[in-house]
Amino acid sequence: MKGRFMLYRITLLALFCISLNACTTRQIGTTYGGSTEQRLITHSIEKLMAQLPVSEFASFRQRTVLLNSHFIQRNDLLDYADQMLRMELVRRFEVVVTDDAEQADYQLDFFFTSLGTDTDSYGLSIPIINVSNAAESARLDVLAVDMYHGISECLYYVRDLKEGTLKKHGKLLARIRTDEVSTPIINFPISNID
Numbered sequence: 001m002k003g004r005f006m007l008y009r010i011t012l013l014a015l016f017c018i019s020l021n022a023c024t025t026r027q028i029g030t031t032y033g034g035s036t037e038q039r040l041i042t043h044s045i046e047k048l049m050a051q052l053p054v055s056e057f058a059s060f061r062q063r064t065v066l067l068n069s070h071f072i073q074r075n076d077l078l079d080y081a082d083q084m085l086r087m088e089l090v091r092r093f094e095v096v097v098t099d100d101a102e103q104a105d106y107q108l109d110f111f112f113t114s115l116g117t118d119t120d121s122y123g124l125s126i127p128i129i130n131v132s133n134a135a136e137s138a139r140l141d142v143l144a145v146d147m148y149h150g151i152s153e154c155l156y157y158v159r160d161l162k163e164g165t166l167k168k169h170g171k172l173l174a175r176i177r178t179d180e181v182s183t184p185i186i187n188f189p190i191s192n193i194d
Helices: 002-019 035-050 054-060 076-093
Strands: 021-029 064-070 096-098 106-128 138-160 165-182 187-189
Touching: 035 076, 035 106, 035 138, 035 165, 054 076, 064 076, 076 096, 076 106, 106 165
Parallel strands: 064 096, 064 106
Antiparallel strands: 021 106, 106 138, 138 165, 165 187
16 A cells, blocks of 8 residues: 555656656747847847948948848848948948949848847746647746847858959857746846847
């Protein structure tokens, strides 16, 4: 009898440990419908543009540059990043940006390797599974940290159209994040967007 009771307790403890798990999840945002997602991505793009190296772009002062931006797909986010890039080149480096290759001294090709948001969650959670539609499954956080990121990354090529030279330049990366602690009773931020 004592052995069965012990087996019963071990089984219950094992089931509890399986359902209450330390987990990590990652979700990628694609709609940017909320202010937090919008601020994360736009602030990361702004931070990325601030990293444009003066040592490389100062030589383009008063020079005419053909600018091309590339991403996996053409969308509003790429258009936003492209316009921010154009404004920074004009404002910080006094570059004359053109869309006419005949007028250009240089061609800049920016390849964005990341423009988006994602979410990580670490901690103890109880999964609540919706059997009829797994996409509507949820979780009850016992104690978790939710991290929200805006990530922008690019590399770029500079072509001197007069000399015909082409140089590849390293990656620039900007990450903006905000974190929140989640419990069954209360959620509270532990960091805010800059």
